[in-house]
Amino acid sequence: MHVERVQVDGGFLDKLDIHFKPGLNVLIGARGTGKTSLIELIRFGLGAEAFTQDAAIRGNQQAKSVLQGGQVIITLRDGEDRWIVTRDERDEWPRSERPIPSVMVLAQSEIEAVGAQARGRLELIDRFRPDRAETDRRLNQNIATLRSLTSEIGGILAERSSILEQILRLKGVREENSNILAQQQDLLESIEATADQRKDVERLQHFAATLSVREGIYDRTLEKLRGSHEDLLKIEGGVREIEEWPSSAGETDLLTKVREKGIEASASLKKALGVIKDAGLEIDSLKRRNSVDRENAEERARTIRRELNELDVGAGELTRRANDLAERVAQLGVLEELEGDRLEKIAVLQKKRRLVFENVEKDRVTQFESRRDVATALKELLGPELRTKVIESGMTDEYTSILMSAFRGSRLHYNTLAPQIANQMSPLELVEAVESNNVQAVTEAVEIDSNRAASVTAHLQSRNLSDLISAPIDDAVDLFLLDGVDYKKTDNLSIGQRCTVVLPFLLSSHGELLVIDQPEDHLDNAFITGTLIESLRARSKDSQFIFASHNANIPVLGEADLVVRLDSDGRRGFVQHSGILSEQETAQAITSLMEGGAEAFKRRAKFYESVLEVESG
Structure with a gap:
């Protein structure tokens, strides 16, 4: 795949139209003519990620400033297939009829950042992985499933916690009920209550318990319906209206079917909201009927209590207390069943999550093996001056960072505790310990005292465990340069030395689009005319490089396939000349x-x- 054409509509580079070639394309021009702006427009137009946050912010700002409300139009070509990608400053993402392949765009300061940052070094190796797209897609899909399952488990755990609180409030009610029933039995015998009176007391107490259980069921169901209604309202609020087709885009509205689908989706949501509302109204009706039944039952109970009070003062109050306790015992039974049901659901989901996590681990092993193979191949390709080492699961920085964020607001010393946990417990082990409040597991794994471990689990129980379970633990990559007789890691090299390490890697990745703003920065001419030029001359036919440069060695000795000279009149940048290297004007x-x-x-x-x-x- 390569960039065949870049057009700019509006802004400083308005009417710019460049037809690029496969191979080496070099942008030249005085400062202020738009070379860097064009590089950033390519990054912006294709949605290419930056290696540093600073480069991402500055690049995005520069692209939008250059466009001034206009748009960039990029034609991509893959064999005989062509497609167009467009983006203006209002677009969150590029607009393309098909997926945009991976593109690497580097600003002036980013080359050395690739060597200095762990994520940059990993990306450098990943450019060579033949299995990258499929393995990463599968891994991301499994991680999304982990997040979803953990969120679902969290919701059920919250329900169980609420149920346990209610069970706790009913602690001792069975024993109290047994005592009151025994007292009621003795009293009814002592006052010689009739058989019908005894049956009425028993029947009404049982019926009152049934009505109480129903009321609890209705309340919980209504709460779930309200939650579902709120969730659907949020989704409905997120459905964006599709814009009208402007006449300037042609007479035929090509979005008619898309708009119909959008209307259909909105109608389905409204229908679902209506169904849930109807279900809520049905629950309200059942609650009203239950209230009427309770009033009727209570009226009958009052009549019986009056009859019993005539036989013995206090008999009616005793049966009323027995009635209340019967209701509470029935509620307790239902809550215990619910709590058991929630435990079973949690166990099933946790088992499913473990299987998904195992698949994630398998994918990460596959990633590591692929990266290790790349490192071995690069050793042969790049020679003895450069070395690469891949450390399996060696990059825990992001996991540590997520833990530190989760611990903020606690009294825990998270600067030392977070790295300690990240090195000793996998995300799954930690999340399961938190979910089950397994303080001992944290104590033994992290080697901290039980009080501190209890604080860890208690604090994390109030945090989003989906972020923890999906925390990336990636392989680490170290790059080395032979400096004298010793190999030095890029962490310990100068900016120029880092660039001399990174550029050969970038230029060795055949078949991918590479866009760099002034690759010669921080490099001496000996390296440029030697290593850099040799790499450019050895490029494959399916590679494409787009460089902005002030160094004549790059287009001339690198045998550029196209040289584009940009110029400016102060108000607008434009192409002064575009041609092959052998042309006199070039x-x-x-x-x-x-x-x-x-x-x-x-x-x-x-x-x-x-x-x-x-x-x-």
């Missing part, structure tokens, strides 16, 4: 801009020739 553009003019070039050449002849003589 050579004139290179010498005037990059060599100080033809005369300066000749004088330098004459000077070097005379000095070198004297030395050789």
Whole structure:
């Protein structure tokens, strides 16, 4: 895949139209003519990620500033297939009829950042992985499932917690009920209550318990319906209205079917909201009927209590207390069943989640093996000066960062505790310990005292465990440069040395689009004319590089397939010339801009020739 054409509609580069070629394309021009702006427009237009947050912010701002309300239009080509990607400053993402392949765009400061940052070094290796798309897609899908299952478990745990609180409030009610029933039995015998009276008391107490259980069921059901209604309202509020088809886009509205689908989706949501509302009304009706039944039952109970009070003062109050306790015992039984049901659901979901987590671990092993193979292949390709080492699951920084964020607001010393946990417990182990309040598991794994472990589990129970379960634990990559007789990690190298490590990796990835703003920055000419130029000359036919440069060695010795000279009148940047290297106008553009003019070039050449002849003589 390569960029065939870039057009700009509006802003500083308005009416810019460049047809790029496969191979090496070099943008030249004085400062302020739009080279960097064009690089950032390509990044913006294709939605390419930046290696640093600072580069992402500055690049996005520059692209929007250059467009000034306009848009960038990029034509991509893959074999005989062509498609167009467009984006204006209002678009959150590029608009494309098909997925946009991975593109690497690097601003001036980003090359050395690739070598300095762990994520950048990993991305450098991943560019060579043949299985990357499929493995990463499967991994991301499994991680999304982990988040969903953990969120579902969290919801059920919250329900169970509420149920347990209600059960706790009913603690001792069975024993109290047994005592009151025994007292009621003795009393009814002592006052010689009739058989019918005894049956009425028993029947009404049983019926009151049944009505109480029903009321609890109705209340819980109504609460769930309200929650579902609120969730659907949020979804309905997120459905965006599709814009009208403007006449400037043609007479035929090509979005008619899409708009119909949008209307159909909105109608389905409204219908679902209506169904839930009707269900709520049905519950309200059942609650009213239950209230009437309770009033009737209570009226009958009052009549019986009056009859019993005539036989013995206090008998009616005793049966009333027995009635209340019967209701509470019935409620307790239902709550215990609900709590058991929630435990079973949690166990099923946790088992399912463990299987998904196992698949995630398998995918990560596959990733590691693929990266290790890449490192081995690069050793042969790049020679002895550069070395690569892949450490399995060696990058826990993001997991640690998520833990630190989760612990903020607690009294825990999270700066030391978070890395300790990240190194000793996998996200799944930690989440399961928190969900089950398994303080001992945290104590033993992290080697901290039980009080501190209890604080950890208690605090994390109030946090979003979906973020924890999906915390990325990725492989770490170290890059080394032979400096004298020792290999040094890029962490310990100068900016220029980091660039000399990173660029050979970037240029060795054949078949991908690489866009760099001034790759020669921080490099000496010896490296440029040696390593960099040799890599450019060895490029494959299906590679495409788009470089903005001020160094003549890159287009000339790199045998550029296209040289584009940009110029500006102060208000607008434009293409002054676009042509192949062998064209006279191209050579004139290179010498005037990059060599100080033809005369300066000749004088330098004459000077070097005379000095070198004297030395050789």
